[in-house]
Amino acid sequence: MKPAAFAYERPGTLGEALEVLARHGSDARPLAGGQSLVPMLSLRLARPALLVDLGRIAGLDELVVRDGAVEIGAMVRQRRVERDPLVAQHVPVLAAATRYVGHPSIRNRGTLGGSLAHADPSAEYPAVALAMDAEMVVRSGRGERTIAARDFFLGPFTTALAEGELLVAIRFPALPAGAGWGGEEIARRHGDFALAGAVAVLERGSDGTCSRASAALFGVATRPLRATAVEQALIGRALDSAVLREAAALAADAIDEPLSDVHGAATYRRQVTPVVVRRALEAAAARAGF
Amino acid sequence: MQRVAITLTVNGQAISAEVEARMTLADFLREQLGLTGTKLGCEHGVCGSCTVLWDGAAVRSCLVLAAQADGANLTTIEGLSTGEAMHPVQQAFWEHHGLQCGFCTPGMVLTAVALLEENPAPSEAEIREALSGNLCRCTGYQNIVRAVRAAAAQMQAGRGS
Numbered sequence: 426m427k428p429a430a431f432a433y434e435r436p437g438t439l440g441e442a443l444e445v446l447a448r449h450g451s452d453a454r455p456l457a458g459g460q461s462l463v464p465m466l467s468l469r470l471a472r473p474a475l476l477v478d479l480g481r482i483a484g485l486d487e488l489v490v491r492d493g494a495v496e497i498g499a500m501v502r503q504r505r506v507e508r509d510p511l512v513a514q515h516v517p518v519l520a521a522a523t524r525y526v527g528h529p530s531i532r533n534r535g536t537l538g539g540s541l542a543h544a545d546p547s548a549e550y551p552a553v554a555l556a557m558d559a560e561m562v563v564r565s566g567r568g569e570r571t572i573a574a575r576d577f578f579l580g581p582f583t584t585a586l587a588e589g590e591l592l593v594a595i596r597f598p599a600l601p602a603g604a605g606w607g608g609e610e611i612a613r614r615h616g617d618f619a620l621a622g623a624v625a626v627l628e629r630g631s632d633g634t635c636s637r638a639s640a641a642l643f644g645v646a647t648r649p650l651r652a653t654a655v656e657q658a659l660i661g662r663a664l665d666s667a668v669l670r671e672a673a674a675l676a677a678d679a680i681d682e683p684l685s686d687v688h689g690a691a692t693y694r695r696q697v698t699p700v701v702v703r704r705a706l707e708a709a710a711a712r713a714g715f
Numbered sequence: 716m717q718r719v720a721i722t723l724t725v726n727g728q729a730i731s732a733e734v735e736a737r738m739t740l741a742d743f744l745r746e747q748l749g750l751t752g753t754k755l756g757c758e759h760g761v762c763g764s765c766t767v768l769w770d771g772a773a774v775r776s777c778l779v780l781a782a783q784a785d786g787a788n789l790t791t792i793e794g795l796s797t798g799e800a801m802h803p804v805q806q807a808f809w810e811h812h813g814l815q816c817g818f819c820t821p822g823m824v825l826t827a828v829a830l831l832e833e834n835p836a837p838s839e840a841e842i843r844e845a846l847s848g849n850l851c852r853c854t855g856y857q858n859i860v861r862a863v864r865a866a867a868a869q870m871q872a873g874r875g876s
Contacts, residue, residue, distance in 0.1 A: 426758040432717050433736035433782055456783075463739065463778045464759035476736070480783055504772070528848025530766055530773040530826065615847055 428466035435478040439485070439564065439593065442477055447566045447589040449475050455591060456480075457500060457539030460531050485538075485593060490515060494596040496562075499538020504529065506537050515599035516557065518606035518624060522549040525608075528616045541577075542592045544584045544648070546684060547618035549610070551578050552643035554595065555651055556606075556624040562594040571596075578648040580682075604628040604637070605715075607708030609701040610644065613688065619644035620689035621697045623652075623676070625705035627659070627713045635659045635715075640676065640702055645694045647682040654678050655702060664715040666707070673703035721785040725750070726794025734781040741765040743781035744791060752792035752821050756850070763849030766822035767791050773829040792821035795828065803873070804828050804866040813862030815854040822849050827863045835871055839864065 436442040446453050454473035456462055457480075465471040479485060485500035488509055495515045497506065506512055507523035526532055526540065526549055540550045541561065553559075554574040561572040566589060577585050586592060600606065610622030622643045630636030638659040640652040658672035677698045685691035717736040724730070725748060734743055741758075744750045744767070756762035758777050765776040768790040795802040804827050807813065814820040823846065830837060830845040837845065842863045843856070851859060 427742075428737040428739075430716050430735075430737055433719055433780075435782070435785075456780075459780065459783065460760065460775075460778050463780060466737070467739070467758055467777070476780075478780075478783060527760075528763070529829075529845060530763065530775050530848055531760065531778070533769070533772040533774050534779060615844065 426467045428463075429469055429472050431466070431473055432475045433478065434475065435481050437481050437483075439482050439591075442479060442482055443564060443566050443589070443591060445475075445477050446591060449477075450588050453477055455542070457542070458502065458535040459539075460527065460535035461539065461543045461545065479591075487594075488512070490599070494560075494598045496594050496596045497537055498594050499542070499592045500536050501538075503527075503532035503535045503537060503540070507532060516597045517600065518557065518608055518626065519550075519553050519597060521606075522553045522608050522624065525549050525610060525612075525616070525619070531616075537595060538592045541595060542584060542586065544578050544580075544582050545618070546581050546646060546648050547620075547622075547644040549608070549619070549622065549624075549643065551649040552622060552624045552641040553608070554597070555649045556626050556639045556641035557597050557600075558639070559598070560596040561592055562596060563590050564593045565590040569593075575651070580647050583648075600626070601628065603713060605709040605712030607705035607710075607712070609704040609708070611697055611701060618688075621645050621694050621701050623698070623701040623705040625702070625709040627664070627706065627709040627715070629664075629713045629715060634661050634663050636661075640706065642676065642679060642698060642702070645677075645684060645698050646680045647684065650679045650681075652676045652679040652702065655706075659706075664706075664710045664713075669706045669710060670703055673699045673706055675699075676702040719782040719785075721782060723784050723786060724788045726790055732781075736780070736782055738781045739777050740767070740779040740781045740784050741776035743784075744776060744789075747781075750791050750793050754818055754821055756818070761850070762819070762822075763826065764819050764822040766825045766849065768825055768829060771829065771832055773826045790825070792825060795824065802828065803869045804831065804863070807862040807866035807869060808859070811858050811862040811865055813854065813859045819849060819851045819854075823851065823859055827866065830863070831867055831870060835874070836867055837863075 628637035683691035
């Protein structure tokens with residue numbers, strides 16, 4: 426199994442990379458850690474004319490706390506996301522979800538930005554970004570813009586990135602003290618892609634009711650989704666196990682374009698969706714002090 | 716066909732080479748350097764048999780282009796022993812029947828070496844999780860896990876003395 430021939434460039438600066446991407450348009454593909462793209466090349470599922478290796482660009486691997494958010498460079502390796510104390514402190518759900526991304530040897534090379542831009546509908550990171558209301562920082566020759574996670578994932582392996590645009594960093598708003606999170610997935614083996622997964626974030630307001638609820642699904646539809654009916658059933662209520670169960674039961678309603686394949690039929694994924702959502706909500710509620 | 720000049724260190728030896736842009740690191744190690752201890756099973760990142768160490772961390776060489784490895788410091792299974800003296804993990808695989816056909820063994824051994832470097836006294840569950848990305852189809856995992864436990868104990872004893 427060998428990739429088809431392609432041209433290869435390894436720009437040393439972001440400006441050069443953007444210039445090359447602009448010049449070659451849809452013929453070019455950025456190469457981050459390569460943990461999804463290289464096997465796609467080998468299987469010839471992808472046949473770009475040009476690979477633009479981002480591995481030498483300074484400044485894409487920074488991880489800082491700024492304005493109440495953790496800003497993580499697109500080329501930060503997943504292994505670092507898993508272990509970084511700032512991530513553990515401010516976005517613990519991201520660190521926890523990372524342990525489900527492939528295996529350690531994949532995470533040693535794979536990057537946060539690569540996974541998000543790849544937009545595999547069964548991947549963990551897009552759902553975490555969605556549940557956390559993360560912002561994608563995008564650069565092109567025309568300048569910088571940010572795209573809300575909610576507007577970023579359009580379909581399988583499809584994002585709102587326009588031709589010539591590069592994801593350069595991701596901003597995760599820090600989880601306030603008193604917020605709780607949970608993540609759950611069902612996969613054939615640990616490290617496999619999820620057949621159904623959920624990420625939940627809950628916050629307890631001063632009156633003891635739920636003041637913030639987000640529930641994101643992955644592995645069940647053509648893109649990660651927010652289960653808004655679940656969220657609405659939680660906001661303003663004191664959360665106990667009956668309320669969580671009742672809300673989780675609404676989760677499958679969000680699945681508009683179901684995934685279905687040899688690993689899990691759409692009916693199966695739909696059936697287990699409320700289960701993973703309930704477990705994620707229960708973990709989040711316990712952490713939020715309900 | 717575009718060729719890319721790379722310089723890297725493999726098993727302590729500095730190497731300069733020209734590679735086809737599309738060549739994976741696994742193919743470079745096997746075909747250009749003749750280091751066939753690195754095995755290719757699935758060639759798409761599932762089986763773990765092509766695992767090598769990159770600055771001490773386990774990496775799948777079928778998921779990296781050789782061109783990306785410019786500047787890397789790699790260890791393959793050939794670089795693990797010191798002359799005739801096997802690495803404690805290799806020794807433990809031998810003593811505890813951690814291999815039968817041996818095809819997955821280089822990847823298993825290097826993954827275990829990376830694990831023990833980070834976590835010198837892993838629990839059985841941690842060993843199993845660390846090895847979960849490496850497939851064995853004949854030895855069976857029991858003896859592989861046993862070998863890694865024995866190697867951990869051996870290496871700890873060695874450090875203590």
